[in-house]
Amino acid sequence: MSKYSTAYQFCPNRNCQHHRQLREGNVNVHDSKKNRFICKECRKTWVGHRGERRYGLRTELTKIERALDLLQAGWSIRKTAELAQVSPSTVLRWKQTLQRSSSY
Ligand SMILES: [Zn+2]
Numbered sequence: 001m002s003k004y005s006t007a008y009q010f011c012p013n014r015n016c017q018h019h020r021q022l023r024e025g026n027v028n029v030h031d032s033k034k035n036r037f038i039c040k041e042c043r044k045t046w047v048g049h050r051g052e053r054r055y056g057l058r059t060e061l062t063k064i065e066r067a068l069d070l071l072q073a074g075w076s077i078r079k080t081a082e083l084a085q086v087s088p089s090t091v092l093r094w095k096q097t098l099q100r101s102s103s104y
Pocket of ligand 1: 017
């Protein structure tokens, strides 16, 4: 499995209706070895970990993924922050990034 989840990838095509939208279900893995993703809507492909910089999430994505999984499992912000070794406000920011997408 690729360490880059489609959940944190978005379409970089400005003309696409899914541009910069997370978790809209339009992103597919195009080539898992090269971490390439593809938008089902406009067929644009791009290399993964792009979202990391755009969203200002400097921490490795795997850490964020794990934290968000814990939140969804019902963990508190504080407990999740402790485990991820970040501040609660950082976890809150990750959570808000997740919630900005409508489909999740
Ligand atoms: Zn697109």
